[in-house]
Amino acid sequence: xxxxxxxxxxxxxxxxxxxxxxxxxxxxxxxxxxxxxxxxxxxxxxxxxxxxxxxxxxxxxxxxxxxxxxxxxxxxxxxxxxxxxxxxxxxxxxxxxxxxxxxxxxxxxxxxxxxxxxxxxxxxxxxxxxxxxxxxxxxxxxxxxxxxxxxxxxxxxxxxxxxxxxxxxxxxxxxxxxxxxxxxxxxxxxxxxxxxxxxxxxxxxxxxxxxxxxxxxxxxxxxxxxxxxxxxxxxxxxxxxxxxxxxxxxxxxxxxxxxxxxxxxxxxxxxxxxxxxxxxxxxxxxxxxxxxxxxxxxxxxxxxxxxxxxxxxxxxxxxxxxxxxx
Amino acid sequence: xxxxxxxxxxxxxxxxxxxxxxxxxxxxxxxxxxxxxxxxxxxxxxxxxxxxxxxxxxxxxxxxxxxxxxxxxxxxxxxxxxxxxxxxxxxxxxxxxxxxxxxxxxxxxxxxxxxxxxxxxxxxxxxxxxxxxxxxxxxxxxxxxxxxxxxxxxxxxxxxxxxxxxxxxxxxxxxxxxxxxxxxxxxxxxxxxxxxxxxxxxxxxxxxxxxxxxxxxxxxxxxxxxxxxxxxxxxxxxxxxxxxxxxxxxxxxxxxxxxxxxxxxxxxxxxxxxxxxxxxxxxxxxxxxxxxxxxxxxxxxxxxxxxxxxxxxxxxxxxxxxxxxx
Numbered sequence: 001x002x003x004x005x006x007x008x009x010x011x012x013x014x015x016x017x018x019x020x021x022x023x024x025x026x027x028x029x030x031x032x033x034x035x036x037x038x039x040x041x042x043x044x045x046x047x048x049x050x051x052x053x054x055x056x057x058x059x060x061x062x063x064x065x066x067x068x069x070x071x072x073x074x075x076x077x078x079x080x081x082x083x084x085x086x087x088x089x090x091x092x093x094x095x096x097x098x099x100x101x102x103x104x105x106x107x108x109x110x111x112x113x114x115x116x117x118x119x120x121x122x123x124x125x126x127x128x129x130x131x132x133x134x135x136x137x138x139x140x141x142x143x144x145x146x147x148x149x150x151x152x153x154x155x156x157x158x159x160x161x162x163x164x165x166x167x168x169x170x171x172x173x174x175x176x177x178x179x180x181x182x183x184x185x186x187x188x189x190x191x192x193x194x195x196x197x198x199x200x201x202x203x204x205x206x207x208x209x210x211x212x213x214x215x216x217x218x219x220x221x222x223x224x225x226x227x228x229x230x231x232x233x234x235x236x237x238x239x240x241x242x243x244x245x246x247x248x249x250x251x252x253x254x255x256x257x258x259x260x261x262x263x264x265x266x267x268x269x270x271x272x273x274x275x276x277x278x279x280x281x282x283x284x285x286x287x288x289x290x291x292x293x294x295x296x297x298x299x300x301x302x303x304x305x306x307x308x309x310x311x312x313x314x315x316x317x318x319x320x321x322x323x324x325x326x
Numbered sequence: 327x328x329x330x331x332x333x334x335x336x337x338x339x340x341x342x343x344x345x346x347x348x349x350x351x352x353x354x355x356x357x358x359x360x361x362x363x364x365x366x367x368x369x370x371x372x373x374x375x376x377x378x379x380x381x382x383x384x385x386x387x388x389x390x391x392x393x394x395x396x397x398x399x400x401x402x403x404x405x406x407x408x409x410x411x412x413x414x415x416x417x418x419x420x421x422x423x424x425x426x427x428x429x430x431x432x433x434x435x436x437x438x439x440x441x442x443x444x445x446x447x448x449x450x451x452x453x454x455x456x457x458x459x460x461x462x463x464x465x466x467x468x469x470x471x472x473x474x475x476x477x478x479x480x481x482x483x484x485x486x487x488x489x490x491x492x493x494x495x496x497x498x499x500x501x502x503x504x505x506x507x508x509x510x511x512x513x514x515x516x517x518x519x520x521x522x523x524x525x526x527x528x529x530x531x532x533x534x535x536x537x538x539x540x541x542x543x544x545x546x547x548x549x550x551x552x553x554x555x556x557x558x559x560x561x562x563x564x565x566x567x568x569x570x571x572x573x574x575x576x577x578x579x580x581x582x583x584x585x586x587x588x589x590x591x592x593x594x595x596x597x598x599x600x601x602x603x604x605x606x607x608x609x610x611x612x613x614x615x616x617x618x619x620x621x622x623x624x625x626x627x628x629x630x631x632x633x634x635x636x637x638x639x640x641x642x643x644x645x646x647x648x649x650x651x652x
Contacts, residue, residue, distance in 0.1 A: 102548075127548045130625035131612070141630070147544055176544070186537050189530075191548035196589065197527060198552075201520065202608040204578075204585045211512050217614045218473055218502070222428075222453045222517035223556055225621050226524075228612035230549055235605035242593045242601050252530070253590050257583065259530045263522065264579050267568045275568050279561035282528040286457070286554035288543045295551050295629075299456035302632030304467070306622045 005166040007069040009034040013061050013083055014074035015048045016234075017129060018100045020138030022072055023053040025171045028140045038064035048135045062090045070167065073099040078240035081110035093118045096160050100126055102187060102237070104151045104180035106244035112153070120160035124150045125183065126173060127191075133234040144172030145293055151180040188248035192241055193256060196249065198230035199238070226301075331492040335360040337394035339387050339409055341374045342560075343455060344426045345400035346464030349379040351497045354466045364390035374461045388416045396493065399425040404566035407436035419444045422486050426452055428513060428563075430477045430506035432570035438479070446486035450476045451509065452499060453517075459560040470498030471619055477506040514574035518567055519582060522575065524556035525564070552627075 010032040012019045019037075026032050035054035038061045039045050049057050058064050065071050065087045073083055080101060091097065097119050101107045104123050115121050128146040130137065148168040152161055165175045178186070205216045205224065216224065242249060266274040289295045296302045336358040338345045345363075352358050361380035364387045365371050375383050384390050391397050391413045399409055406427060417423065423445050427433045430449050441447050454472040456463065474494040478487055491501040504512070531542045531550065542550065568575060592600040615621040622628045 127545045129548070132625050137625070139630075146547055149545075182536075186541050186545060187548065189534060189537050190542055190545045190550040193530075194527065194549035194553055196593075197523060197586075198549075199605055199608050200586050200589050201523060201582060202611050203589075203604050204519075204582045205515055206607065206611060207585075208515060208581070210508075211515050213611075213614070215512050216516055217611070217618050217620065219453045219475075219512060219516045220615045221472055221620050222455070222513065223520035223524075224516040225612075225615050226552055226556055227520055228608075228615055228621070229627060230552055231605075231608040232612040233605075235602050235609070238605050239598050239601040243596055243598055246593055246596070249593060250590070253586075253593075255534070256527060256530045257586065257590075259533075260523075260526050260579075260583065263526050263529075264576065264583075267522075267572055267575060267579075270569055270572070272565050272569055275565040276561050278529050279525055279557075279559075279564050281532065282525050282554075282557040283561070285528050285532060285539075285543070286551075286558040288539070289546045289551050289554055292543045294543065294547050295554070296632045298632050299458050299463070301555060301627035301629055303622050303627055304465075305632050306624050306628035 005031060005163065005170050007032040007167075009036060009068045009070075011036040011038065011064045011068035011071045012054065012074065013038050013064065013071065013087070015039045015044060015053060015135050016074060017133050017137040018126065018142075019072070019074035020048065020051070020053055020135040021128075021140065021142035022074065022138075022171070023048075024138055024140035025143065027053075029170050031167065031170055032070070036064040036068060044135060051135055053135065061086045065090050065092075065095075067092055069095055070164075071095060071097045073097070073101075075099075075101075076234075076237045076240040077101040077103050077107055077110075077244045078236075080107045081114065084111035084114035088114050088116060091116060091119045095119045096164055097121045098124045098150075098164055100124060102191065102241050103245040104183045108151075108153065108180055120157050122150060122152050122156055122161060122164050123180065124148060124164065124168070125187070126168065126171075128173075129233075131229045131232040133237070141172065143168070146173055147176050148173040149176050149178060149183055151178060151183050184245050184248045185251075188245055188252045192245055192249050193252045195230045195233060195238055196242070196253065197256070198227040201227050202231040331357060331489065331496050333358040333395040333493075335362060335394045335396075337362040337364065337390045337397045338380065338400065339364050339390060339397065339413070340400035341365045341370060341379060341461050342400060343459050343463040344452065344468075345398070346374065346377070346379055346461040347454075347466065347468040348398055348400065348464075348497070349374075350464055350466035351469065353379075355496050357493065357496055358396075362390040362394060370461060377461055379461065387412045391416050391418075391421075393418055395421055396490075397421060397423045399423070399427075401425075401427075402560075402563050402566040403427040403429050403433055403436075403570045404562075406433045407440065410437040410440035414440050414442060417442060417445045421445045422490055423447045424450045424476075424490055426450060428517065428567050429571040430509045434477075434479065434506055446483050448476060448478050448482055448487055448490050449506065450474055450490065450494070451513070452494065452497075454499075455559075457555045457558040459563070467498065469494070472499055473502050474499040475502050475504060475509055477504060477509050510571050510574045511577075514571055514578045518571060518575050519578045521556045521559060521564055522568070522579065523582070524553040527553050528557040 036056040037054035038058050126148040128142050362382040363380035452474040454468050
């Protein structure tokens with residue numbers, strides 16, 4: 001059974017989308033006797049308290065980690081060094097220290113030198129999230145059926161590793177292991193590049209002179225709106241990812257732009273066969289993602305299911321409507 | 327009230343996602359006494375018949391349009407000339423001929439010279455669709471709350487235009503008008519560029535040597551999967567769009583790659599402020615789309631709502647699972 005895993009005290013450093021989802025699932029699955037919550041912002045802490053996400057609240061990271069058996073750090077990756085520095089002297093011997101950062105080589109470089117040798121530092125990354133952020137955005141099911149990648153350092157204590165894996169499994173995750181460099185390369189492709197492309201195309205659309213923003217908005221259902229979800233993600237988090245996984249991101253960007261140049265050439269010269277070949281090949285990938293349980297099968301991401309109760313106000317009207325001018 | 331609009335006979339040329347959605351909404355809203363359905367493929371026609379989408383079925387386009395008051399052409403834009411040529415001699419005087427193609431300048435160039443002068447040719451484009459295709463993919467609500475853009479030619483008959491607009495409103499659409507050139511520029515940005523980028527990034531991901539396809543699939547929930555929906559769209563339709571809106575697409579692609587080069591430079595040189603600025607600016611666009619009723623407000627496109635009844639088989643498990651090798 002799942003809930004053989006239990007901690008006396010879990011400290012959550014950072015209580016945004018990921019931290020607050022952890023708080024909720026820890027409570028629901030009874031994974032700890034006590035949850036301590038720390039965040040830099042007094043306002044966010046107040047909100048966490050209102051939401052009753054934990055048992056102990058502080059703006060002092062060092063205070064939160066005292067006596068904790070598991071410390072989960074969920075902050076923008078650029079803050080990793082500072083957090084490690086702050087908590088280092090208060091960690092309990094034998095505690096497991098982990099994080100949820102989207103880049104791993106940089107986080108290890110920032111944290112490992114700060115941490116004492118009598119704790120188990122095991123970096124991790126749950127592949128889960130939404131475009132929303134903050135303590136209100138979290139929910140207990142966020143990790144269900146999603147992968148969590150652990151990137152243990154050489155000679156990591158096997159028992160501690162198994163304990164952390166069991167924790168994530170109890171949160172609903174499937175657990176994988178890889179080395180930090182490979183993690184950063186994989187994530188550059190499946191997460192960082194898509195976000196960068198999405199931010200970029202939304203920026204391009206905003207800057208047009210000949211097409212108004214209200215036209216972009218009105219007709220976005222023809223494709224554009226799919227990109228706006230990723231482009232609405234937390235700016236601080238994504239700035240830090242770009243700064244901390246530069247090499248892998250630049251490699252994937254290079255491949256993407258090379259392929260795009262080739263596709264652009266096929267469009268310019270009217271090479272219908274090349275276009276048809278690419279457009280056929282890409283269909284299969286989505287099928288694979290749906291079969292792997294990583295995507296819904298419903299058309300249009302299931303938006304129709306969400307909208308089915310939101311019937312439009314009117315289906316009549318005689319005048320030609322216009323999108324509002326900017 | 328809406329249903330003052332009624333046709334004796336509507337002919338649907340092409341019975342894929344759009345054509346079959348039209349058939350369903352025409353029937354549900356009682357917009358015609360008779361629906362004639364024509365498609366080139368005998369297999370597709372058989373399926374349309376099984377689905378009872380119309381009253382009369384034929385593989386002969388010319389046969390279908392006889393006595394029709396409204397002819398709606400829903401075929402890949404590259405087939406427009408051929409269809410216009412086939413139906414030209416069988417059209418009823420005063421009939422309205424329209425289409426649903428995603429490019430308008432090219433469709434007009436292909437169709438107008440073929441059509442007789444005693445019919446009303448009014449090109450159109452409903453901004454609606456899913457990643458699925460074929461007669462089974464359609465549904466009567468597809469056009470609800472979506473815009474339909476009409477691109478009438480100079481001196482278009484005002485009554486015929488109002489009748490066509492009323493037809494789309496009766497299908498649930500909001501109707502807009504613009505000139506064909508502007509339509510093609512707007513759609514290049516909001517639809518064609520996003521699809522091309524999506525096809526391209528899925529192609530790039532498929533071609534990596536150091537990251538396996540099963541890794542791409544397993545970890546796709548971190549962003550990549552959002553692009554796979556557009557990249558699963560009908561290859562013939564999208565080949566034809568690329569071939570028939572080349573200039574506008576190349577203009578938008580040029581702007582996109584220019585912006586991407588600048589973003590790439592910011593990443594390479596660690597310009598955190600530039601990254602943060604762009605990532606902040608793009609958030610607002612999604613808010614605008616949601617407020618305009620063109621997107622769901624639920625996190626993650628509402629996938630969670632779709633999945634809520636699809637509980638994972640297990641939340642326990644002790645072994646570290648691995649994605650399957652390729």
